[in-house]
Amino acid sequence: MKEAVIQILCAGLGTLGFAMFFHVRPCHLPVAALGGSLAWLCYLLVWQVSASPFLSSLVASAAICLWSETLARVRKAPANVFLIPGIVPLLPGGALFYAMSGVVNGDMERFMAKGSETLFVAVGIVGGIVIGSEIVRLVMSILIRRKLARERAEARQGGENN
Numbered sequence: 001m002k003e004a005v006i007q008i009l010c011a012g013l014g015t016l017g018f019a020m021f022f023h024v025r026p027c028h029l030p031v032a033a034l035g036g037s038l039a040w041l042c043y044l045l046v047w048q049v050s051a052s053p054f055l056s057s058l059v060a061s062a063a064i065c066l067w068s069e070t071l072a073r074v075r076k077a078p079a080n081v082f083l084i085p086g087i088v089p090l091l092p093g094g095a096l097f098y099a100m101s102g103v104v105n106g107d108m109e110r111f112m113a114k115g116s117e118t119l120f121v122a123v124g125i126v127g128g129i130v131i132g133s134e135i136v137r138l139v140m141s142i143l144i145r146r147k148l149a150r151e152r153a154e155a156r157q158g159g160e161n162n
Helices: 002-021 026-050 053-075 080-090 093-104 108-161
Strands: none
Touching: 002 026, 002 080, 026 053, 026 080, 053 080, 053 108, 080 108, 093 108
């Protein structure tokens, strides 16, 4: 438990550093850092259930995508301001390092194991972003349709009363 809390805090701090590197406005920095912590929390929760780097990355990146899209509307900022720093904790840096180390040292077994893990995590991140974006797109289209239907109904009622 203590280790997980430390990991989540470090994910937030790392995200804060990357957000500063990407020149995120200072007013958005705390929320961007919180997004990185949220992404890592989701990753750890799914990892406890599945022990799958692919599924953990998929769910965590979908969650951070939904978080980013929501904050984009609340804070009137582009979603990328929150999304790009938020996925940084999910990037498979360690697995990629060990895959490249395997190539350099001629250890093809290690390269294949860590290379496939890197690929699965990367595909999981992309898949989660696509799923999250599509959920937002569907919700927004439903809300827009409801608003238009409500406006049409009000216009008809106004026309009947005149």
